[in-house]
Amino acid sequence: MPLEITGLVKRFGRGAEAREVLRGIDLRLAPGECFALLGPNGAGKTTTLRCALGLTSASAGSIRLCGLPVPEQAREARARVGVVPQLDSLDPDFTCAENLVVFAGYFGIRDSEIRPRIPELLAFAGLEGKDNAPIQSLSGGMKRRLTLARALVNKPELLILDEPTTGLDPQARHLIWERLRRLTAAGTTILLTTHFMDEAERLAHRLAILDDGRILTEGSPREVIAAHIEPQVVEVFGEWKGSGAAAWAAEHAGALSRRCEISGETAFCYTDDASPLLAHLAHQPGLRTLHRPANLEDVFLKLTGRELRD
Amino acid sequence: MTLHHFAPPRLSPRLFAVWRRNFLVWRKLALPSIVGNLADPVIYMLGLGYGLGMLVPEVEGVSYIAFLAGGTLCYSTMNAATFETLYSGFSRMHVQKTWEAIMNAPVALDDIVAAELIWAASKACMAGMAILAVIAAFGFTASSLALAAIPVVFLTGLCFAALGLIMTALAPSYDFFMYYFTLFVTPMTMLSGVFFPQSQLPDAVRGVADQLPLAHAVSLVRPLLLGQVPQQIGLHLAVLTAVTVLAFWLALALTRRRLLK
Numbered sequence: 001m002p003l004e005i006t007g008l009v010k011r012f013g014r015g016a017e018a019r020e021v022l023r024g025i026d027l028r029l030a031p032g033e034c035f036a037l038l039g040p041n042g043a044g045k046t047t048t049l050r051c052a053l054g055l056t057s058a059s060a061g062s063i064r065l066c067g068l069p070v071p072e073q074a075r076e077a078r079a080r081v082g083v084v085p086q087l088d089s090l091d092p093d094f095t096c097a098e099n100l101v102v103f104a105g106y107f108g109i110r111d112s113e114i115r116p117r118i119p120e121l122l123a124f125a126g127l128e129g130k131d132n133a134p135i136q137s138l139s140g141g142m143k144r145r146l147t148l149a150r151a152l153v154n155k156p157e158l159l160i161l162d163e164p165t166t167g168l169d170p171q172a173r174h175l176i177w178e179r180l181r182r183l184t185a186a187g188t189t190i191l192l193t194t195h196f197m198d199e200a201e202r203l204a205h206r207l208a209i210l211d212d213g214r215i216l217t218e219g220s221p222r223e224v225i226a227a228h229i230e231p232q233v234v235e236v237f238g239e240w241k242g243s244g245a246a247a248w249a250a251e252h253a254g255a256l257s258r259r260c261e262i263s264g265e266t267a268f269c270y271t272d273d274a275s276p277l278l279a280h281l282a283h284q285p286g287l288r289t290l291h292r293p294a295n296l297e298d299v300f301l302k303l304t305g306r307e308l309r310d
Numbered sequence: 311m312t313l314h315h316f317a318p319p320r321l322s323p324r325l326f327a328v329w330r331r332n333f334l335v336w337r338k339l340a341l342p343s344i345v346g347n348l349a350d351p352v353i354y355m356l357g358l359g360y361g362l363g364m365l366v367p368e369v370e371g372v373s374y375i376a377f378l379a380g381g382t383l384c385y386s387t388m389n390a391a392t393f394e395t396l397y398s399g400f401s402r403m404h405v406q407k408t409w410e411a412i413m414n415a416p417v418a419l420d421d422i423v424a425a426e427l428i429w430a431a432s433k434a435c436m437a438g439m440a441i442l443a444v445i446a447a448f449g450f451t452a453s454s455l456a457l458a459a460i461p462v463v464f465l466t467g468l469c470f471a472a473l474g475l476i477m478t479a480l481a482p483s484y485d486f487f488m489y490y491f492t493l494f495v496t497p498m499t500m501l502s503g504v505f506f507p508q509s510q511l512p513d514a515v516r517g518v519a520d521q522l523p524l525a526h527a528v529s530l531v532r533p534l535l536l537g538q539v540p541q542q543i544g545l546h547l548a549v550l551t552a553v554t555v556l557a558f559w560l561a562l563a564l565t566r567r568r569l570l571k
Contacts (some may be wrong), residue, residue, distance in 0.1 A: 054416065055570060055571055056570055075322070075418055076416065077414060077417045078414065079415075081414075082413035085407070085414065087410075088407070089408060089411035090411075091406070091411075093335040094334070101412070102330070102331050105327035105330060106324060106328070106412055106415035106416070106417045107415055108327070108416075188432065201413060278386070
């Protein structure tokens with residue numbers, strides 16, 4: 001099994017000031033699957049990854065990475081894992097090719113072994129011919145792709161990506177997604193964290209939603225949506241009798257939908273059958289509506305709440 | 311800070327891959343780096359040596375500039391190792407996240423800190439050898455014993471790299487390093503017999519000054535450059551080694567506390 005985490009607890013600080021950031025995490029990744037760890041900022045996603053890699057010690061629980069116990073054999077386990085960290089950590093003093101060669105050295109891979117693979121690695125990252133390009137000349141998306149190529153120098157069994165597309169434009173995100181799908185198709189197991197629901201919905205075979213150090217739900221994207229939320233959503237916003245959607249919702253939403261949440265100036269009405277609600281809304285001229293199937297974001301917001309996280 | 315931060319270092323040969331990374335970066339900028347490490351001390355040595363040397367015909371039986379040569383070699387080694395671990399080390403650890411990237415590979419933090427130690431000493435030793443070459447070219451040393459100064463220079467580099475790594479582990483930003491220079495490095499340079507013999511110091515100060523690691527380095531290097539066998543070789547080597555080991559241990563514990571949380 002590429003990764004097996006049981007009862008993982010992580011506390012920072014000691015005594016009265018101790019803060020529990022992971023409160024009993026269980027995760028099992030099957031070979032070849034893409035698993036997404038979702039959660040708002042501060043949920044414990046990055047801490048979970050750091051524990052899994054043996055970069056910080058767990059307060060309780062057990063971890064096996066590529067079948068090896070962590071932290072006892074973390075170094076040996078990391079030899080079989082690739083990591084794309086959240087922040088850019090490419091070597092600014094090296095070219096693209098040098099970044100790959102030097103990084104391979106940390107795995108004990110000889111120059112003569114890695115050099116012939118550089119064109120293939122750069123091509124995979126969509127950086128053909130950029131061997132001698134300095135890092136400063138790369139865009140944010142190119143840097144992230146080079147980081148992905150760097151994570152593949154050791155042909156990892158498990159690839160861990162911490163928010164791989166944060167800060168990238170849509171084109172760059174799609175390219176990364178396409179490459180990750182190629183990797184899973186070739187048998188690489190992927191564990192990624194994200195707070196983009198569409199990313200998880202598109203890529204992940206299975207996912208877990210993490211908040212406040214606990215896993216709230218786990219399953220395939222469809223299973224999670226089916227288990228937690230009504231299948232249809234009508235978003236209502238705009239003017240209503242001199243007031244807004246909230247006033248409309250207070251009067252009508254209860255009767256016309258199973259559940260209604262107000263967020264800002266929008267009412268989110270969740271229902272199994274939206275037709276009576278839509279028929280009613282057709283006669284409310286100031287209100288505008290968006291009717292759509294429920295998605296992971298609805299589940300996420302239902303489970304983790306709508307208030308801001310910092 | 312808890313006891314497990316002070317666990318003995320667990321090192322692997324991968325630390326040489328980290329050393330090589332720093333070496334490859336240095337190689338790209340070797341010329342400005344060498345000139346930078348060479349120019350300043352050589353200018354001071356020649357300026358003070360010839361300028362003050364006019365007023366001070368002899369110090370401890372040799373010309374002032376020949377006296378100054380050994381001190382210059384030691385303090386420039388100290389500076390090179392210190393700058394490397396403070397500014398460059400902090401860039402790699404904190405700003406560029408180079409250490410973080412390396413830790414995702416099968417390399418432990420212990421390996422990285424040890425590699426930084428050995429690298430800074432290597433770089434300081436290369437700078438020291440360049441200065442030694444200048445000293446020899448000007449004829450301030452004529453003895454083959456001067457070659458024995460090279461391993462001492464390397465040990466001096468290790469010692470000040472280890473001390474510097476403590477500061478790097480504690481630093482919130484680059485500004486923090488100014489304290490280290492003004493409160494430790496500069497006074498030590500004045501007290502360690504670099505520019506004038508320690509015998510000129512008042513007795514009360516002398517007691518402290520004799521303990522300083524730079525003073526021990528100078529006590530070894532100066533006689534070697536003058537073609538003499540140093541006195542109390544064992545003591546000086548033991549102090550430099552002990553400071554290196556203890557400072558590295560503390561630096562490692564502080565770095566573990568900072569990064570492995």
